[in-house]
Amino acid sequence: MMxxxxxxxxxxxxxxxxxxxxxxxxxxxxxxxxxxxxxxxxGVVLLALAAAIDALRLWRLPAPSGSRQLPPAFTAxxxxxxxxxxxxxxxxxxxxxxxxPPSDDPHTGLPQWVTPADAAITELTYHYRPQRRGEACFGALELWLxxxxxxxxxxxxxxAPAQVAVYPDVRWLSQEALFQASLQRQLSGSHRRQHQGDGQEFHQLRDYQAGDALRQIDWSATARRHALVSREFREDTNRHLVLLVDGSQRLAAGVGERTAFDHALDxxxxxxxxxxxxxxxxxxxLVNGSEPLxxxxxxxRAQLHQLLGQLYRVQPSRFSADYSEAASTLLRRWRRQAVVILITRLQPDDLDDLLHATRLLRGRTRLLIGDVVLPDEAVIxxxxxxxxxxALALAGLARYQQEREQLYxxxxxxxxxxxxxxxxxLTRRLNHLYLSLRRSGRL
Structure with a gap:
């Protein structure tokens, strides 16, 4: 087109x-x-002739070609x-x-005028800043000669179509490392409870002691020694921690430039x-409908990139939260003992569903819940x-908070x-709870 x-x-x-x-x-x-x-x-003749010649010369220029060099991934x-x-x-x-580029960055500095370089390749560099994690989709290059x-x-x-992953900004993890070191020093003086004799990991054989359960007796060793021998267990030092993230519409609410779901992933x-x-x-x-992740x-820690690779493009779905179904899905996926941390946004009418989910998980998991409270509630x-x-909004909020405290x-x-x-x-407080419970031996 001319x-x-x-x-x-x-x-x-x-x-x-x-x-x-x-x-x-x-x-x-x-x-x-x-x-x-x-x-x-x-003038008309000369201008028409000049315009025709100029258009012909432009049309006879070789078709331009080019490519785009993108980083392996962007950071939101x-x-x-x-x-x-x-x-x-x-x-x-x-x-x-x-x-x-994607339209979420209006400050790329494009379009730009360039003159051909003396070299075979002319380069132009601009900066793109994605606002949200997911996929950055680039379209065609457009050149006006x-x-x-x-x-x-x-x-x-x-x-030149291209798609590049946009990962969440995890630079804050290095800042949190300083806080966690301070937290560890604070918790270092607390009493650390020891678990012996009733854990899940085999520790050693020992002589039978009064009060040992029948299931602890090692009958093979007893037959060899002609005396009762018991198996001693200890707490499994490598706990399994399952992060159960609510991917329903509850966490789709915006919090500044991000969503509550982004903070849950953090x-x-x-x-x-x-x-x-x-x-x-x-x-x-991650429970977000018919296809849980x-x-x-x-x-x-080398496997953390696997977790990032699974999460960077996930967005909350439109389905309603169902904690009983989430608990059932977890039991199908994982049959061993685990500490389960549910990150969600609770509602007062969730009580029956949550209690049923707790009963399903009882005996095989220890449940922690991180409840996201939207900042708008504190503003009101x-x-x-x-x-x-x-006044009506404040009264409704007070009633809502009272019901939520009863749920807690x-x-x-x-x-x-x-x-x-x-x-x-929420990120810091939930992590503090996990470390405190772990240090005290209550997990």
Whole structure:
């Protein structure tokens, strides 16, 4: 496609003005009218000839080619360079370059004008900053070639579709490491409860002692020694930690530029990292409809990229939360003992469903719940009451919080540990609870 440039339009405007004056030449001397007619006619011929020649020269330029160099992955909220490599032979003396990155960054600095380099390849670099994790989809390159005399622009599209993963920004993990070191020092003076004799990991054989359960007796060793021998167990030092993340519409609410679901994933990543540091084995179950995402327990920090690779594109679905179904799914996926940390946004009417889920998991898991409290609730609570609508909203919030506290009390009575916090602080508070319970031997 070709479009006229401003220079061509300016000459057309000049000829139109001359033609208008020629049309009014009956008001002017005859000599002036003849001169205007000559200028107008010759100008039209010359401009048409120049425009045709310039268009032909532009059309005969070799088709431009190019490619896009992208990083292996982007990080949400972090600008990264994108380099365009264009064949210099296919560029005009001035070429406007338009790329089509995702529309969530309006500050890429595009389009840009470039002149062909002396080398075979002309490079142009801009920076793209994705706002959300997921997939960054790039479209075609669009080049606008200027004709030699600057009368025309010709558009040429270079097909260069690409998709690049956008991972969540996990740089905060290094900042949390300093906090966790401080937390470990705070907890170092607390009493660490030891578990012996009733754990899940075999420790040693010993002589039978009064009070030992019948199941502890090793009958083979007893037959060899002709005396009762008992098996001693200890607490399994490598606990399995399952992060049960609610992927329903409850966590789709926006919190600034992110969602509550993004903060839930942050909490899951930090807990997984901390669990590996403690020698535990974290896995993850994301329940977001008919196809739950299951990542089996990891054995080393080197496998964290596997967890990131599974989570970076996941978004909350539109289904309603069903904790009983989530518990059943977990029991089908994992049949061993585990500590389960549920990250969700509780509602007062969840009590029956949660108690049923707790009964399903009883005996095989220890349940912790991290409840996401939206910041808007705190804003309403701290706001001044000036109108009847504000008073009604505050009364409704107070009633809602009272019912939620009753829900917490019933859950704690059923043996569930519950922590509630706004999204920005939930990650730290939930991790503090996990470390405290682990240190005290209550997990």
């Amino acid at each position: 479009i006229p440039q401003r220079r061509l339009l300016s000459w057309i405007a000049v000829l139109c003005a001359l033609a208008l004056l020629w049309a009014l030449s009956n008001l002017l001397p005859r000599a002036v009218g003849d001169l205007l007619a000559l200028l107008t006619g010759s 909220g972090v600008a990264a360079p994108v380099t365009l490599q264009l064949a210099s032979a296919g560029l005009s003396r001035r070429t406007q370059v338009v790329d089509h 200027t004709s030699p005399w600057g009368l025309w622009l010709r558009r040429h599209r270079v097909a 909490a899951a990543l930090l807990l997984a990292t901390q669990a590996l540091n403690q020698g535990d084995r974290p896995g993850l179950l 299951w990542v089996p327990p990891l054995h080393s 609570q701290d706001a001044d009451v000036e109108t009847a609508d504000q 009390a019933r859950l704690r009575h059923a043996g569930v540990f519950v922590v509630s916090a706004p999204p920005a602080s």
